[in-house]
Amino acid sequence: MRLLILGGTEFVGRAVAEEALARGWEATVFHRGRHDPPEGAAVLRGDRTEAGGLAALEKGEWDAVVDTWSGEPSAVRDAARLLAGRAGHYAYVSSRSVYSYPAEPGLDEDGPVVDASPDDGRVDYARAKRGGELAAVESFGDRAVLARAGLILGPRENVGRLPWWLGRIARGGTVLAPGPRGLELQYVDARDLAAWIADAVEGGLGGAYNLVSRPGHATMGSLLEACVRATGSDAGLRWTDPGPILDAGIEPWSDLPIWLPPGELHDTMHRGDVSRALAAGLRCRPVEETVADTWAWLRSLGGRAPRRPDLPPVGLSREAEEEFLLSR
Template sequence: MKLLVLGGTHHVGRAVVETALDRGDQVTTLNRGISRPPTPGTQSLLADRTDPLAVRTALGDEEWDAVIDTWAWAPRVVRDSARLLAGRARHYGYVSSRGVHRWPWPTGADEHAPLVEGDPSSEDSTDYAAAKRGGELAVIEAFGQRALLARAGMILGPYEDVGRIPWWMRRLERGGRVLAPGPADTPLQYIDARDMAAWMLSAADHGVSGAFTVTGRPGAVTIGELLETAREVIGSDAELVWAPAEALAAEGLPLGMEFGIRFPHDPTPTGMHDADVTAAFNAGLTCRPLRDTLADTWAWLQSEGDPVPRPDAPSPDTWLDPATEQRLLDRL
């Protein structure tokens, strides 16, 4: 397949590029060229996505079988790119988010749960949910039935620049007694970026379109399994000490919010990790074992060091203040 990746240097974009190259696809990337050097084997085009003329100039008259777009900010940028490529690509895959669904998310929700409002012409990047929904509408407007909307859940795996698993692995690496957001049997849903990349590329191959909730099966993994497996992968002697949500809230610790298992004023939110993913799995989604995701993430951290956090990601340092952690550990 002849593929254009809009982005291609961070997390999902990098996973898409590497997965496509492994499949034997002919890959072109378009980005500013300031984050990482081009991936060997790709054609690298340079342009600032916010500048329509620069994008038009960089793309020239070339055509592609498919486009995958990872943009997460102002919807207008997605609109401009989708309009430009509407007559030059047969498929447009947009990396969206479950965040486009109106809060609170219903228990067991699928793709038909209520959506937030979005404006494909908006220049606003501050409201993530509205921005992603605006991006969806922009892609639908330009590509119609040739558009794929991948509404991702929590995305993990190598190249993660949100800082969830990298932060936790570094904390477990230091060892000792480690405060963990309990209870340990709290279920999690997540997707390895590489599994989502493979699914989106396969969907482009087969002309799969429409909106899909793309994350793992509900109940497949718990927070306890995730952190214990991470500890084993690292070879750490850390002891996980599970703190009830109420104890964390009493100390003002946001620990657990990084995984969406608690929120301010809502220690046990529903709808976060029990999404109905039947449609995506029926359309060919597969998920690798948790241990593979964590082992590969640890290998990446060891080889490349800690990632530069996304500008819109919360500072991981806010999740756990060491002095407060010790105070609560002593109490527990």
């Protein structure tokens, strides 16, 4: 297989490139040159946000393209149109955010989606991802596969969610653990997402797939307890009901990454139907492996994870956590 990855140097795109290389495929990464490409990958340089930025893609043929773009749908449109006659399949890494909010528990790929256009410029995340989907389908039709991921974790995460929890738990002491302990989580390890995408383009799949684990593959309890074991920390998890946390003004998802209290938003994020993806071969490794491998990667960097500059930092400050715990 000859695979072109639009991106390919960070998190999901890099996981796809490394998966392709591990399979013995020819992998080409198209990127802006801000990060080192995976060893063994061919490199094309360009910035798809600039006039003439796709010039490096005007020649060449590939069996499949993987596009992880999260910005303007028009950028996906332009790339897909340029490559349509020279690539077999187009895999677009989308998001379950494309579904109209709130998404009912058990919603499958046929659920209602937000209004969007492949010609959109800068729009909110949900419309950007839906517009990107439409752009891929516009040029590739049933040769476009739409990988609707949800929460993505694993080594090289550059958002900071799991790295924050690992860093906080490694510090030890009493840790505010948002409950309930058995709260179900639905996510995908970037490496499992990459493996599924590689299988999908090799097998010629098309259409939309919800690409996350089954609901309850992990819980807040199993995730945070795995963090304690991986770090070897003496941290004590103080499980706390959602009510007091919310009353204190502590924000789910941003102050306490990954966590959403039971309710509409949690159901939207963590209770989607994934039977189509499972039937198409999705396999999700245990949460303990994702956590341990992410910790090993963090340690190789001296504990300081890279972070996307376009996103705000996540995680509760030490002072805010201590103030809350003292009040309980």
